Each structure stands twice: as structure tokens, then as C-alpha cells.
Amino acid sequence: MLNYMNIIFLETYKIIFLLVPVLVAIAMIVWLDRRIWAFVQKRRGPNVVGPFGLLQSLADALKYLFKEIIIPSTSNKIIFILAPIITMTLALISWAVIPFSETYVLADINVGILYLFAVSSLGVYGIIMGGWASNSKYPFLGAIRSAAQMVSYEVSIGVIIINVLLCVGSLNLSDIVIAQKNVWFVIPLFPMFVIFFISALAETNRPPFDLPEAEAELVAGYQTEYSGMMYAMFWLGEYANILLMCAMGSILFLGGWLSPINIYPFTVIPGAIWLIFKILFLFILFALVKATVPRYRYDQLMKLGWKIFLPLSLLWVVFTSSYLVYFNKLPII
Amino acid sequence: MVAHSIFFYTFSLIAIISAIMVTVSKNTVHSVFFLILDFISISCLFIMIGAEFLGMIMLIVYVGAVAVLFLFVVMMLNVAQQKNQWFSARESSKHIPVGIIVSVIIFFELIIVIGGWKYKPDLVTAMSLTIDNDISNTHSIGYVLYTDYIHIFQLSGMILLVAMIGAIVLTFRQRSGVKRQSYFSQISREKSDGVEIIEVQQKKGVNVDD
Structure with missing residues (x-):
């Protein structure tokens, strides 16, 4: 019994040690996003609360916390309340498998x-x-x-993931990172990296693919009826997903925790720092795209996904696998 | 081992209860949500017996894709308003004989499967392949699927392809008068074929309809 208790306490400690930095990172990333967006448009952005406005997200969270939660009377109440909880939970549990260094990975x-x-x-x-639970047109x-x-x-x-897995020969994330020891997959699979980046934008409903919440047409999309902390949970979940997509991109293509050059001064810096730098790099790209690109039309979005990206990535799977088979480089474990 | 059985019974209880709730619940959308819960708990059971690849694929294919489409159809058809009247409706009582026949067939199939497994255990061990504990089950599935069972695998792929083409052919309708965007004609448009500069004579104008 004591053994079980020990295991539970240790795991809880590890989970808290992972989740609290992730949540703080989400708050900071929201600030960074707004700040970059403002700079591109020659505005100042949030710069009042705290040094450089760093505490802006905290102030926003406090504001949401004290707002009233309104549940529409015609809504399906259980599902209405469950929806933001599910979004937030799913966005956070996926961090369990992200390897921050050779040893620091939760699962x-x-x-x-x-x-x-x-x-x-x-x-x-x-x-x-x-x-659906909002029972209203726009949501x-x-x-x-x-x-x-x-x-x-x-x-x-x-x-695209199949492309990377063909080069690795394992589904384990640490193996995927170690397989990039010689060359990051961004170099041999560069077209796939570009498609992955754009698909990640679409997957996380970021501009230019933010049609679900296109404010000119749909008020705020699926979040229209939400208020207070429940709205904030949707929001946090969205940013956690964006961060996760950046982490996924840096593990699949940018070599995860590996340092860019395998020589002395770079290898001293711990792997987690490199991973954070790579995530930040991808996130800044996300933010710049948001600030510069106009929104897609819906039919164009679907055409891009099904008629361009899918055939192109399938073709690349055929190309990668035939290359690996022909030159006898297929990784066999 | 205690923890293992606690988790097993939790997941199987959730699976059974949600499977019952799929048929019992009054709201069709709720039924689909219970179906999703059922899929998730079954994939948890798969992971518990060490078949993590199957569990994850189950999660990706059934929950991530198939159930989304289910939900789509159910929400779009707006059947949420119609209450699912179970045995009371005369309409549904017509289907009871068919349901009984199907369930009897499934029951006997289960008896055959479980009976064969129970009373002839050497049959299973004789048929099954040797298990190599050094490689992960993803690799071992790959080794078996693409060597011994390649024809069956290809055949099931062909069946799926035929089903897909059939669905497209059945629903395909040639519509006339649809305006489509063509990027190439948009980009290759020159100033000369879009704009024409005309010297307009005073008090005579230009005939636009030419």
C-alpha cells in the first residue's frame, strides 16, 4: 500500500512539475502573440501591466475568473459545461509524451x-x-x-508523420529525435515541413484558417455563447494546442532537444532549452503569419487540404519509401 | 496486480454502461457521445493488455474520424428533437423479429468462438505464430501483416476502395452552371484581354454591347 502511495505522490509531483511551466508558458505565449501582432501593425500592444506588459495575461485571467458564467437556458447544460473542460484537458494531457531531454520525459x-x-x-x-450544446446558429x-x-x-x-516514421523506423518520440542526430529531417523532408506547418495552422484554427471564429461572419464561432472562465478555458486550450503543434513540429523536423551543431559550447546547454528555443521559433512564425496573411475562403481551404496537400504528401511517401528501399537505407530495428 | 485489476474493472464497467446507454438514451446526439466513450474505454482496455498500437489506432480511426462523421450526420439531420421512443412505438416493434434473429446468430457465433477457445486450447497455440518478446508489438504486427497475410490485407484494402468508389458514384451528380475558380486563368490574365482603351468621340459615345 505504501508502495502505491509513493508511486502516486512521485507521479503527481512530476505531473505538476510539467503542467505548471506549460500553463505559465501559455500565458506568456498569449502575451508574445499579441505583442508581435502589434509590432507588425506598428502598435505598442499590451505594455501596461507589469514590466513590458508581461503580466497582461495574468490580469486577463483574473478578469475572466471574476466574470459571471452565463449558461443559456435553451442549451444542453451538461455538454455545454463539458466542452471547455474537454478542450483544456486534451490540450494538456498530450504534453505527457513530449521528451524535453534524453532523460526528462514523463511517459x-x-x-x-x-x-x-x-x-x-x-x-x-x-x-x-x-x-452544438449552445443551441444557437453561429456556434x-x-x-x-x-x-x-x-x-x-x-x-x-x-x-506527413508517416514520411518521418519511414526515416526513423520507430513510433517512439525519443527515437525520432535520436534519429536526427546526423541531419534534422527539415533538410531532407523540407516540402513536408512546409506542408506540416500550414496544416498545423489549419489544425489549430489559426489565421489565415480561422474560419470557425471568423468574426465578420460568425460573431465568435463556437465560442459565441461562452463567457467568463469557460471562455477562458477554450482560449487556453487553443493556445496549449498551438504550443503543442509547435513542439510536435520541432520534434519531428527540427531535432527536438538536439543542439544545432554538435560542438563544445552548444552541447553544454541542456536539451530542454534547445527544445524551448525551437518551439519559440515556430511560434513566432505562427504569430507572424497571423499578422500578415488575409483569411482564406472556405472552399479554397478545403481545396488546399484535399486536392493539394493530400496528394502531395502521399506522393512524397512513395518518393521517400522508394528512395529508402532503393539505396537500402530502410531503418530496421 | 491490484491496481491492474482496479483499472480493468473500471474501464470495462464504463464500456458496458456506455454501450447500454447508446441504445437507451433518449437523445440521439447523447447516444453518439456514449458511443465515443465506449470506444475510448475499449481502447484503454487494448492498451492494458499491451496492444498499444491497436488501442491508439482504434482511438485515431474510430473516435477521431468515424465518430466525428457520425456526429456530423446526427447533428445535421436534426433528429435530436425526435425522442427515441423505444418499445412503445408501433413502428419499431416491427423490427423486433429481425433483431431477435440477428442477436441469436451473434450469440451462437460467440458460443462457437469461446467454446473452441475453451475446449480446444491447443488449436489456438497451433495456429498462432511464435511471439518474439524483443520487438514491440507494432513491429510484430508489421512483420505478420506484410508477409503472411499480405493477400488478405490487400484484399481488404481493395474492398474499402470499391466501397469508397461506390459511395462516390452513387452520390455523384453532374450539375450544370457551376462557377469554379481557376487559379491559372486568374493569374495568366493579361491587361490586354481585360481592358480595352477606346477613343470616345464627342456626342457620339461608344456602343458597349459590341
Whole structure:
């Protein structure tokens, strides 16, 4: 019994040690996003609360916490309340498998990449449930749009993951990072990295693919009826997903915790710092895209997903596998 | 071992209860949500017996794709308003004989499977392949699927392809008068074929309809 208690306490400690930094990072990333967006548009952005406005997200969270939660009387109450909880939970549990260094990983499971993919594909339920349970036009339209969009782009992300897995020969995330010791996959698989980046934008409902919450057409999409802390949970879940997609991109293509050059001064810096730098790099790209690119039309979005990205990534699977087989470089474990 | 059995019974209880709730619940959308819960707990059971690849694939395929489409259809058809009247409705009582036949067939199939497994255990061990404990089950599935069972695997792929093509052919309708966007014609448009500069004579104008 004491043994079990020990294990439970140790695991809880590890989980808290992982989740608290992730939540703080989400708060900081929201600030960074708004700040970059403002700088591109020659504004100042949030700069009042705390040094450089760093505490802005904290102030926002406090504000949301004290706002009243309004549940529409015609809504389906249980599902309405469940939706933001599911979004938030799914966004946080996927961090369990992210390897921050060779030793620091909460759950080093055999099928890590499949777990990440499965959890990110479950993320659509929070949105559908929220949109349906609100029992109102705009949230429903937003939810339907979002579901169709996420399902379509998941397919191309899955095929891109197959590309990487062909080069690795394992589904374990640590193995994927170690396989990039000689060359990061961003170099041999560069077109796939570009498609992954754009698909990740679509998967997380970021501009230019933010049709589910296109404010000019759908008020705020699936979040229209939400208020107070429940709205904030949707918001946090969305940013946690964005951060997760950045982490996934840096593990699959940018070498995870590996240092860019394997020589003395770079190898001293711990792997977690490198991973954080890579995530930040990808996130800044996300923010710059948000600030510069106009929104897609819905039919163009679907055309891009099904008629361009899917055939292209499938073709690249054929190309990669034939290259690996012909030159006898297929990784066999 | 205690923890293992606690988790096993929790997941199987959730699976059974949600499977019952799928048929019992009054709201169709709720039924789909219970179905999703059922899938999730079954994939947890798969992971518990060490088949993590199957569990994850179950999660990705059934919960991530199939159930989303279920939910889509159910929400779009707006059947949420119609209450699912179970045995009381005269309409549904017509289907009871068919249901009984199907369930009897499934029951006997289960008896055959479990009976064979119970009374002829050497049959299973004779048929099954040797298990190599050094490689992960993802690798071993790959080794078996792409060597011994490649024809069956290809055949099931072909069946799925035929089903997909059939669905497309059945629902395909040639519509006339649809305006499509063509990027190439948009980009290759020159100033010369879009704009024409005309010297307009005073008090005579230009005939636009030419």
C-alpha cells in the first residue's frame, strides 16, 4: 500500500512539475502573440501591466475568473459545461509524451507519436460539443466548419508523420529525435515541413484558417455563447494546442532537444532549452503569419487540404519509401 | 496486480454502461457521445493488455474520424428533437423479429468462438505464430501483416476502395452552371484581354454591347 502511495505522490509531483511551466508558458505565449501582432501593425500592444506588459495575461485571467458564467437556458447544460473542460484537458494531457531531454520525459511510451496524433484528433470534440450544446446558429455553424476543417487537415498531417516514421523506423518520440542526430529531417523532408506547418495552422484554427471564429461572419464561432472562465478555458486550450503543434513540429523536423551543431559550447546547454528555443521559433512564425496573411475562403481551404496537400504528401511517401528501399537505407530495428 | 485489476474493472464497467446507454438514451446526439466513450474505454482496455498500437489506432480511426462523421450526420439531420421512443412505438416493434434473429446468430457465433477457445486450447497455440518478446508489438504486427497475410490485407484494402468508389458514384451528380475558380486563368490574365482603351468621340459615345 505504501508502495502505491509513493508511486502516486512521485507521479503527481512530476505531473505538476510539467503542467505548471506549460500553463505559465501559455500565458506568456498569449502575451508574445499579441505583442508581435502589434509590432507588425506598428502598435505598442499590451505594455501596461507589469514590466513590458508581461503580466497582461495574468490580469486577463483574473478578469475572466471574476466574470459571471452565463449558461443559456435553451442549451444542453451538461455538454455545454463539458466542452471547455474537454478542450483544456486534451490540450494538456498530450504534453505527457513530449521528451524535453534524453532523460526528462514523463511517459516514454512506445507509440508516442500515435498518442499525440490521437489526442490532437480528439480535440475536435470540445469544439463540436460546445457549438452544438449552445443551441444557437453561429456556434453551430462555427463548430461544423471547424470539425470539417480539422478532420481534413488531420489526414495530411497523418501522411506527413508517416514520411518521418519511414526515416526513423520507430513510433517512439525519443527515437525520432535520436534519429536526427546526423541531419534534422527539415533538410531532407523540407516540402513536408512546409506542408506540416500550414496544416498545423489549419489544425489549430489559426489565421489565415480561422474560419470557425471568423468574426465578420460568425460573431465568435463556437465560442459565441461562452463567457467568463469557460471562455477562458477554450482560449487556453487553443493556445496549449498551438504550443503543442509547435513542439510536435520541432520534434519531428527540427531535432527536438538536439543542439544545432554538435560542438563544445552548444552541447553544454541542456536539451530542454534547445527544445524551448525551437518551439519559440515556430511560434513566432505562427504569430507572424497571423499578422500578415488575409483569411482564406472556405472552399479554397478545403481545396488546399484535399486536392493539394493530400496528394502531395502521399506522393512524397512513395518518393521517400522508394528512395529508402532503393539505396537500402530502410531503418530496421 | 491490484491496481491492474482496479483499472480493468473500471474501464470495462464504463464500456458496458456506455454501450447500454447508446441504445437507451433518449437523445440521439447523447447516444453518439456514449458511443465515443465506449470506444475510448475499449481502447484503454487494448492498451492494458499491451496492444498499444491497436488501442491508439482504434482511438485515431474510430473516435477521431468515424465518430466525428457520425456526429456530423446526427447533428445535421436534426433528429435530436425526435425522442427515441423505444418499445412503445408501433413502428419499431416491427423490427423486433429481425433483431431477435440477428442477436441469436451473434450469440451462437460467440458460443462457437469461446467454446473452441475453451475446449480446444491447443488449436489456438497451433495456429498462432511464435511471439518474439524483443520487438514491440507494432513491429510484430508489421512483420505478420506484410508477409503472411499480405493477400488478405490487400484484399481488404481493395474492398474499402470499391466501397469508397461506390459511395462516390452513387452520390455523384453532374450539375450544370457551376462557377469554379481557376487559379491559372486568374493569374495568366493579361491587361490586354481585360481592358480595352477606346477613343470616345464627342456626342457620339461608344456602343458597349459590341
